[in-house]
Amino acid sequence: MTELPRLPAAGGCRDTPILKQRGQREVFCGLTGIIWLHRKMQDAFFLVIGSRTCAHLLQSAAGVMIFAEPRFGTAILEETDLAGLADAQDELDKVVDELLTRRPDIKQLFLVGSCPSEVIKLDLSKAAERMTQRHAPSVRVLNFSGSGIETTFTQGEDACLASMVPVLPDTKERQLLLVGALPDVVEEQAIGLLEAMGIGPIKVLPAPRADDDLGVGKGTVYALTQPFLGDTHDALTRRGARHIPAPFPFGEEGTTGWLAAIATEFGVAPDLFEKVTAAPRARARKAIAQAAEALNGKSIFFFPDSQLEIPLARFLTRECGMDAIEVGAPFIHKGIVGPDLDLLATGPTISEGQDVDLQLDRAKAAKPDLTVCGLGLANPLEAEGLATKWAIELVFTPVHFYEQAGDLAGLFSRPIRRANLLKLEAAE
Amino acid sequence: MKLTVWTYEGPPHVGAMRVATGMTDLHYVLHAPQGDTYADLLFTMIERRDHRPPVTYTTFQARDLGADTANLFKQAAQDAYDRFKPQAIIVGASCTAELIQDDPGGMAETMGLPVPTIPLELPSYQRKENFGADETFFQIVKTLAKPMERTKQITANLIGPTALGFRHRDDIQEVTALLSDMGISVNVVAPMTSSPADIALMGAAHFNVLMYPETAESAARWMERELGQSYTKIVPIGVGATRDFVNEVAEMTGVAPYLDTSRLRLPWYSKSVDSTYLTGKRVFLFGDGTHVLAAARVAQDEMGFEVVGMGCYNREMARPVRAKAKEMGIEATITDDYLEVERTIEALQPEMILGTQMERHIGKRLGIPCAVISAPVHVQDFPARYSPQMGIEGANVIFDTWVHPLVMGLEEHLLHMFREDFEFHDAAGPSHHGGHSPLADAGGPAPQTPRDISSQEKMQGVDVIWLPAAEKELKKIPFFVRGKARRNTEVFATERGVAEISVDTLYEAKAHYAR
Numbered sequence: 057m058t059e060l061p062r063l064p065a066a067g068g069c070r071d072t073p074i075l076k077q078r079g080q081r082e083v084f085c086g087l088t089g090i091i092w093l094h095r096k097m098q099d100a101f102f103l104v105i106g107s108r109t110c111a112h113l114l115q116s117a118a119g120v121m122i123f124a125e126p127r128f129g130t131a132i133l134e135e136t137d138l139a140g141l142a143d144a145q146d147e148l149d150k151v152v153d154e155l156l157t158r159r160p161d162i163k164q165l166f167l168v169g170s171c172p173s174e175v176i177k178l179d180l181s182k183a184a185e186r187m188t189q190r191h192a193p194s195v196r197v198l199n200f201s202g203s204g205i206e207t208t209f210t211q212g213e214d215a216c217l218a219s220m221v222p223v224l225p226d227t228k229e230r231q232l233l234l235v236g237a238l239p240d241v242v243e244e245q246a247i248g249l250l251e252a253m254g255i256g257p258i259k260v261l262p263a264p265r266a267d268d269d270l271g272v273g274k275g276t277v278y279a280l281t282q283p284f285l286g287d288t289h290d291a292l293t294r295r296g297a298r299h300i301p302a303p304f305p306f307g308e309e310g311t312t313g314w315l316a317a318i319a320t321e322f323g324v325a326p327d328l329f330e331k332v333t334a335a336p337r338a339r340a341r342k343a344i345a346q347a348a349e350a351l352n353g354k355s356i357f358f359f360p361d362s363q364l365e366i367p368l369a370r371f372l373t374r375e376c377g378m379d380a381i382e383v384g385a386p387f388i389h390k391g392i393v394g395p396d397l398d399l400l401a402t403g404p405t406i407s408e409g410q411d412v413d414l415q416l417d418r419a420k421a422a423k424p425d426l427t428v429c430g431l432g433l434a435n436p437l438e439a440e441g442l443a444t445k446w447a448i449e450l451v452f453t454p455v456h457f458y459e460q461a462g463d464l465a466g467l468f469s470r471p472i473r474r475a476n477l478l479k480l481e482a483a484e
Numbered sequence: 485m486k487l488t489v490w491t492y493e494g495p496p497h498v499g500a501m502r503v504a505t506g507m508t509d510l511h512y513v514l515h516a517p518q519g520d521t522y523a524d525l526l527f528t529m530i531e532r533r534d535h536r537p538p539v540t541y542t543t544f545q546a547r548d549l550g551a552d553t554a555n556l557f558k559q560a561a562q563d564a565y566d567r568f569k570p571q572a573i574i575v576g577a578s579c580t581a582e583l584i585q586d587d588p589g590g591m592a593e594t595m596g597l598p599v600p601t602i603p604l605e606l607p608s609y610q611r612k613e614n615f616g617a618d619e620t621f622f623q624i625v626k627t628l629a630k631p632m633e634r635t636k637q638i639t640a641n642l643i644g645p646t647a648l649g650f651r652h653r654d655d656i657q658e659v660t661a662l663l664s665d666m667g668i669s670v671n672v673v674a675p676m677t678s679s680p681a682d683i684a685l686m687g688a689a690h691f692n693v694l695m696y697p698e699t700a701e702s703a704a705r706w707m708e709r710e711l712g713q714s715y716t717k718i719v720p721i722g723v724g725a726t727r728d729f730v731n732e733v734a735e736m737t738g739v740a741p742y743l744d745t746s747r748l749r750l751p752w753y754s755k756s757v758d759s760t761y762l763t764g765k766r767v768f769l770f771g772d773g774t775h776v777l778a779a780a781r782v783a784q785d786e787m788g789f790e791v792v793g794m795g796c797y798n799r800e801m802a803r804p805v806r807a808k809a810k811e812m813g814i815e816a817t818i819t820d821d822y823l824e825v826e827r828t829i830e831a832l833q834p835e836m837i838l839g840t841q842m843e844r845h846i847g848k849r850l851g852i853p854c855a856v857i858s859a860p861v862h863v864q865d866f867p868a869r870y871s872p873q874m875g876i877e878g879a880n881v882i883f884d885t886w887v888h889p890l891v892m893g894l895e896e897h898l899l900h901m902f903r904e905d906f907e908f909h910d911a912a913g914p915s916h917h918g919g920h921s922p923l924a925d926a927g928g929p930a931p932q933t934p935r936d937i938s939s940q941e942k943m944q945g946v947d948v949i950w951l952p953a954a955e956k957e958l959k960k961i962p963f964f965v966r967g968k969a970r971r972n973t974e975v976f977a978t979e980r981g982v983a984e985i986s987v988d989t990l991y992e993a994k995a996h997y998a999r
Contacts, residue, residue: 080560081543085519105485107579107608112494113522131485135609138583147485154487171517171580174546204519205546205580413567432524432536439534 058330058337060316061309061374064401069366069383070394072406079411082432083361083386084448085204086212087168088117092452093216094127096237099163099265102128103155104202105148105178106170117448127162129155133172144178145186152187152197162195163266166216169201196266198223208386210284210362210451213237217261221291227271232258232318233297235288236281239454240264246281246305246457249315252332253324261288272297279318281305281456283396284363286389303395306364307371307461308340313395336458343462344375350469350476352377354425357418360384360410361430361447366393368428368450370400376465380404381422384415426472443471490822490842492797492860496606497578498523499616502699503624504574505537505647506676510624511570513561515553515581515588518543530863531648540564542581554586558595561588565597572600572628572680574620579608600680602627612820614698614772614798617646621675622702628680631711632687638668638737641689641713643703644696645676650775650859652676652696654872659693662720662875666733666742675699687711691736695719695874698772698798721778723750723786723879743876750879754786762788762887766968768834769794770817770825770843771858773801775873779838779857780808782882793817793832795825797840833967836890841865852967853889891962948977954985972997 087110090102104110111130131151136142148167156162165187167180180199187197200219202212217235232255234246247258261278263270276297280289283304293299302317303310312333319329356378358365365385372378382405390397397406407415412433419427420440427437427444434444445468455464493499497514504512505527514520521541527533542560544553565573575592589603602623606616621643642659645652656677660670671689672682686707692715694704704715714736720729727743734741753759767789769776773796783789795817796805802818809816817828826846829837837847837854841862847854856865857873872878950958961969969990976993977985 079543079563080521080541081518082521082524083518084522085517087519088522108488108491108493108495108612109497109520109579109608111488111491112498113519115490116494116526117522126489129487129489132488133485133609135607137485138609142485144485151485151487171519172583175549175580175583203546204517205544205549208518413563430525431529432521433528435528435532435534436536 058312058316058326058333061303061313061399063398067402068398069400069402069404069406070390070397072397072402074388075405075407076409077407077411077414078409079414081208081386081410082359082412082430083410084117084209084430085113085171086202086207086209086215087113087170087204088209089202089212089216090114090128090168091117093213093237093262097164097262097264097266099161100127100166101155101159101162101164102166102168103152104128104130104168104170105173105180106130106133106168107172108132110170110172127159133176138176144176145183148178148183149187149190156191156195165191165195165197166219167197167199168216169199169203169206171203171205174201174203174205196223210282210364211287211387213282214285214287217285218287218291220262221272221288221295224295225271227273228275229257229271229273230275231277232256232322233261233272233276233278233292234258234281235261235278235285235292237262238281238456242454242456242460245459249332249336249457250318253315253319253322253328255318255322255324277321279314280392282364283367283389283393284387286387286392289392299391301391301395303370303399304364304367304393305456306367306464307375308337308344308458309375309399310367310371310396311340311457311461312337313399333458340458340461344465347462347465347469348376350472351426351465353379354472355379355381355422356426356428356468357381357422357424358383358385359412359415359419359427359429359433359447360386360407361428362451363387363389363393364447364450365428366400366406367396369404370396371464372468373400375461376468378426378468381424382407382415382418384408384410386410426468428468443475445471488821492820492822492840492842493613494523494526495579495608496611496613496616496619497576497608498526499613499618499699500574500576500604500606500620501527501537501539502613502617502646502648503620503675504539505533506645506649507538507674507678507680509571509679509681510538511564511568511573512537512539513557513564513573513575513588513592514539514541514578515557515576515586516541516543516578517580518545520578520580527647530861531866532863533647537647538568538570544581549584553581553584554591557586557588558591561592561595561597565599570599570680572602572624573597574602574604574624576604576606577608582608600627612798614800617699618702621646621700622706624675624680624683625686625703626706626710628683629686629707629711630684632685634690635671635688638739639671639689640668640733641671641686641692641707642673642695643675643692643715644694644698644700645673646696646699647676648859648861649676649696649699650772650857650861650865651871651873651878653866654870655695655874655878657870658872658875658877659695659720662726662730662743663693663733665744666730666737666739668733668737668739687713689713691715691733693733697774698800719774719778720874721775721878722782722882723748724781725778726875726879745876748876748879750786750883753883754788759788759887762890765789765836765890766792766832766834767836767838768792768829768832768843769857770796770837770839772796772798773805775858777801777804777808778873780812782879783838783886784812786879787883787886789836792834793828795819795828833971835965835968836886838886850967855886855889948974948983948985950985951987954987954990957987957990969994 184199200215274296303313305311305314369383384407720726797820973993
C-alpha cells in the first residue's frame with residue numbers, strides 16, 4: 057500500500073497565528089506573469105495598457121531581452137490620453153488594429169490593466185467586449201488586471217486564468233481539469249501518470265491554443281497545480297466545477313498527496329495507484345536524498361514573493377531536513393494551501409504581507425543558512441554573508457512532480473554548495 | 485497611446501534612482517505602487533551592487549486610493565529618515581502617483597525634517613530616464629552647492645557619472661588620470677561617489693568636466709551661471725577626442741597640455757597590416773547621443789570604417805547627431821522605436837553594428853556582428869576588468885571591443901578559399917568565438933516571424949528577382965559579406981532597370997563596387 061504523507065505529531069501550521077505587518081513591500085506586480093504566460097499560450101498576445109514604467113518592468117523582470125519580437129507589448133499612455141484630449145478607447149482601438157494587422161497569427165488578445173490605467177478608470181472590459189465583436193471570429197479579446205495596486209507577482213497569472221473561465225463553453229462531461237501554467241514537459245508527466253491510472257478525459261487551463269475544445273461545467277472537477285490561483289478557483293466554482301483540495305505537487309510527498317486526492321476522486325484502486333507511482337516515487341526519493349545532503353539541518357527564511365512559499369517550506373522541512381525560521385507569503389489562502397499548512401510542523405513564524413525593513417531586521421538577526429527572496433534583495437544579503445535563493449527562478453523552472461523533485465531540492469542546495477566550494481581567501 | 489515592444493530608456497524616476505544610488509548618504513522617498521520596486525533589481529542584479537538602492541517606496545494599494553495615500557507618504561518619509569539618517573532627501577512620484585496628485589514635495593516640506601528635502605518634478609508621461617537623471621542632479625546641485633573660495637591648486641569636478649551608467653565606473657578613473665598628468669586634481673566626482681556634503685563643496689573647483697551631457701548638462705549650465713565654473717564640451721572618447729580634450733582643458737586653465745601616450749596602442753594597431761581588412765567596413769551606429777557622436781569619429785578616423793547609418797534614442801541629442809550625420813553624408817535615425825531601428829538596419833545591411841544591448845539582439849537575428857557602445861546596459865556591460873571608454877585606455881578598449889566580433893584578416897581569405905570545407909564553412913562564424921554564430925533561421929524558441937506591414941519603406945530591392953543560378957552563386961560568397969553583396973547587387977540592378985539578377989549581374993555589380 058502506498059504510504060501517504062503523515063501529519064506532524066505536534067500539529068501543523070493551519071491555526072498558527074499569522075504575523076501581519078504593513079509597510080514597504082518589495083515585490084513585483086502581476087504584469088510579471090506575462091513573461092511566462094506568453095510562452096505558454098502560443099497564439100496569445102498580451103497588451104499592457106500602461107506607462108513607460110510597465111514596459112520597462114517587463115523587459116527588466118525578464119532579466120534577458122528575448123531576441124525575437126515577443127508576444128507582449130505596452131500601449132504607453134501619453135499626456136493627450138490623460139488630459140482627455142484623445143478618447144482613450146479610440147486610441148486603444150487604433151493600437152489594437154495596428155497590432156492585429158502586424159500579427160495575424162494572434163487568436164487571443166489580452167488587454168492587461170496597469171496601475172495608471174486603473175487610476176484613470178479606463179474601462180478595459182468594455183473595450184474587450186467591443187473588440188471581440190469587431191474582430192470575431194478570428195480573435196477573442198479578454199481583459200484582466202496585472203496592476204501593482206491590485207496584484208502581486210503570480211496573482212497576474214491568476215487574474216489572467218480567471219478572465220478566461222467565464223467565456224469557456226459549457227460542458228456536462230465528467231472531466232478532470234488541471235489548472236495552472238506549467239512547462240510542457242512537466243504537464244505531460246502529470247497527464248501521463250493520471251492517464252496510467254485510467255483517469256480521463258484530462259484538460260488543461262490555460263490551453264496552449266485558443267481553439268482547443270476546453271469547456272467547463274458541473275461534471276468538471278479540478279486540481280490546482282499552483283497555489284496562487286485563488287480567483288481562478290472562485291471563478292471555476294461559480295461555473296459549477298468542484299475543487300479537489302490537496303497539497304501541492306512539490307517533492308515526493310506533495311506529488312503523492314496531490315495524485316492521491318485525484319485518484320480518490322476517480323475511485324482508482326489502491327494497487328493500481330501503487331503500481332503507477334512506485335517507480336517514479338523511488339526515483340524522486342533518491343534524487344531528493346542526494347540534493348538534500350547539503351540542506352539537512354540547515355535553516356531557511358522565506359521573504360514573500362510567489363505564494364509558493366508554504367508548499368515549498370513543507371517540502372524543504374519534511375523531505376530535505378531543513379528548519380524553517382519564517383515563512384512569508386504575500387497572501388495566504390487557507391482554502392488552497394490548507395493541506396500544506398496541515399503538513400508543515402509548527403515552529404516557524406508564518407507571515408503575510410510585508411514591511412521589508414522590519415523583515416530584513418528579523419532575517420539578519422536570525423542569520424538563516426538560506427534566504428529565499430526577490431532579485432532586489434539577493435545580492436545585498438549575499439554581501440552581508442547570507443546565502444540566498446532568488447525566488448523568481450521557482451516560477452521559471454520545471455519544479456513540479458516526481459521527476460523534478462531532485463531539481464527542486466537542487467535549486468536550494470546549489471547556493472549552499474557554492475558557498476562551501478569557493479575558497480577566495482589566501483591559503484593558511 | 486503608443487505601441488511599444490522594447491524601450492531604450494526607463495521612466496524618469498529610474499533616472500532619479502540612478503543619481504540617488506550612485507551617491508552616498510542621500511535617500512529617495514518615492515510615492516509609488518508596489519510593482520515599481522522592480523527597479524531595485526536593475527542595480528542589484530545588472531550592476532551587481534551589494535546594497536539596496538537608497539529608495540523607500542510608499543507601495544500604496546488600490547484600497548489606499550479611496551483612503552489616505554498622503555498620510556502613507558508622510559509615514560514612509562518619516563520612517564525612512566529615522567532608519568537611514570541621510571544627509572538629504574529627494575522626494576517624488578512615479579507615473580501612478582503622479583496621477584493621484586498628492587504633491588509629495590509639498591508634503592515633505594511641511595514635515596520639518598532636519599535635513600534638506602529636495603522635491604522632484606519628473607513628468608512621467610512626457611519625459612524619460614535621462615531627463616530624470618539630469619533634472620535630479622540639477623535640483624540637488626542647485627539646492628546644495630554654493631559659491632565659495634576656489635581651491636589653491638587647480639581642481640575640477642567630474643560630473644555626470646551615475647549608477648547603471650555605461651562604463652562610468654572606469655571612465656572616472658581614466659579622466660582623473662588624464663587630469664592628474666596635467667597637474668590638475670579632482671575636487672568632487674558627482675553624482676556617483678559623492679554625498680550631499682560633497683555636493684556642497686563643488687563650488688571650490690575651478691571648472692567642471694562634463695563627462696556625460698545626458699545626465700549632467702543642466703547642472704553644468706547652472707554652475708557656469710551661478711558658480712562661475714566653465715565646463716568642458718569635448719567628451720574624451722577616442723584618440724582624437726582625448727587629444728582635443730587635453731587641449732581644451734589646457735586652454736581653460738592655462739596649464740600646458742600634456743598627454744602620456746606611452747600606453748596608447750590604438751593608432752599602431754589600426755595602422756598595422758593585419759587591420760587592412762577593417763578598411764571600409766560598413767558600420768551602423770546607434771545608442772545615446774554622446775556615445776554615438778564619439779563612436780562616429782572613432783569609426784571613421786581611427787578605424788577606417790565607413791559609417792553607413794547612425795542615430796540616437798534620446799531626442800535631447802537629436803540636433804548634434806543630425807549635424808554629424810549630415811557632415812558624413814548620411815541620414816540620422818532619431819527614434820526610440822526599437823522596430824524602426826531594426827528596419828533601418830535591415831535595409832542598410834551593415835557589416836557591423838555598434839549599438840546597445842538591443843541592437844545586439846537585432847544583430848543576432850540578422851546575423852550581423854555587433855559591439856556594444858552605449859546604455860541601455862546588461863550585466864555583461866559591467867565587466868570585472870578595468871574597461872573604460874574614455875582616455876588612452878578607453879581607446880585601446882574600443883579597438884579590442886570593436887574588432888572582436890569580426891572575422892579577422894587572414895581568416896576572411898581562408899573562409900573564402902575553403903568555403904566548402906565541413907568545418908570552415910559559411911555558418912561556422914569567427915573561429916575565436918567559442919560557439920557558432922547563429923544562422924538567420926536558427927531562431928530557437930522564437931515565435932512566428934511577424935508579417936512586416938512596412939514593406940513600402942523597405943529597400944527598393946524588393947522589385948528585383950534573383951535567378952536561381954545567381955542565388956546559388958550568392959551563397960558561395962562568405963556570409964559576413966553576403967548581405968553587402970546582395971544589397972549592392974540589388975541597388976545596382978534597380979538603378980539600371982534590370983528586373984532579373986543573373987550571375988553576370990552579380991559580377992558586374994561586384995566590379996562596379998570594387999574598391
